Amino acid sequence: MSKDGRVWLSHTGLETLERCPRCFWLQYNKGIRQPEGIVSRLANRFDVILKNYFDSFRITGELPPMVTGKLDGKLQNPFQEKYFVRIDDQYGFFGKLDECLINDNSEYIPVDFKTSSSDPREKDTLSAYQSQINSYIFIIAQNKMKVAGFGYLVYVYPDQSPNLHNGFPMVIHVTKLTGDPEATSKRIANAINVLETKMPNPSSECPFCNWYEKIKLELDDKILDKKTPKVKKEIIQNLELDFG
Numbered sequence: 732m733s734k735d736g737r738v739w740l741s742h743t744g745l746e747t748l749e750r751c752p753r754c755f756w757l758q759y760n761k762g763i764r765q766p767e768g769i770v771s772r773l774a775n776r777f778d779v780i781l782k783n784y785f786d787s788f789r790i791t792g793e794l795p796p797m798v799t800g801k802l803d804g805k806l807q808n809p810f811q812e813k814y815f816v817r818i819d820d821q822y823g824f825f826g827k828l829d830e831c832l833i834n835d836n837s838e839y840i841p842v843d844f845k846t847s848s849s850d851p852r853e854k855d856t857l858s859a860y861q862s863q864i865n866s867y868i869f870i871i872a873q874n875k876m877k878v879a880g881f882g883y884l885v886y887v888y889p890d891q892s893p894n895l896h897n898g899f900p901m902v903i904h905v906t907k908l909t910g911d912p913e914a915t916s917k918r919i920a921n922a923i924n925v926l927e928t929k930m931p932n933p934s935s936e937c938p939f940c941n942w943y944e945k946i947k948l949e950l951d952d953k954i955l956d957k958k959t960p961k962v963k964k965e966i967i968q969n970l971e972l973d974f975g
């Protein structure tokens with residue numbers, strides 16, 4: 732729960748919901764998150780370097796040379812990174828932009844940096860990236876700023892080279908995506924609906940809850956040995972209700 736008492740949803744939260752409604756429900760209603768495991772932070776490092784690089788061009792009024800001719804507009808100056816949208820008294824939605832452009836019509840265009848491990852010129856845009864652009868356009872528009880109705884993904888992809896000793900070549904690939912803020916509105920409404928109802932079933936594709944249920948039964952067996960017959964009966968009835 733935040734200082735203002737609202738539950739603040741985000742694009743990442745909505746992605747969790749789409750992967751598994753139960754995980755989403757547990758995260759927002761109980762503060763229980765799935766352990767993260769071992770993940771690479773390399774993409775975060777790329778993001779920081781790209782943001783600093785773009786930032787260094789902000790006062791010049793020019794686009795950074797790596798994207799000149801690939802993007803419309805000028806870098807927003809000063810840059811607004813965070814946007815908050817109050818949905819109602821209980822819920823809000825927030826987002827953080829990597830970068831933002833303003834075109835000649837004073838319309839805002841969100842930009843997101845992506846580090847790619849496969850050639851972005853040869854693959855379709857992931858649906859999660861489309862949803863992200865939708866979300867960005869939604870939060871900007873809800874903050875009463877004019878939107879161009881599209882956003883950019885700026886991919887960086889390490890290229891092959893026989894001359895790596897001269898520097899690591901990177902492919903810079905830009906994709907322009909039309910956004911649908913209404914789709915974000917619907918996802919938020921669905922998310923609130925999930926949070927307001929009882930805990931959903933686990934995702935059938937995730938092995939963890941299956942593992943947990945087996946472990947729980949095993950542990951409960953051991954605990955049951957120490958219970959009175961009346962308490963044992965109640966526990967078994969509860970388990971049957973949970974998993975029956």
Ligand code: SF4
Pocket residue numbers: 750751752753754755757765933934935937938939940941
């Ligand atoms: S099924 Fe997996 S993703 Fe869903 S709640 Fe269980 S652990 Fe989380």
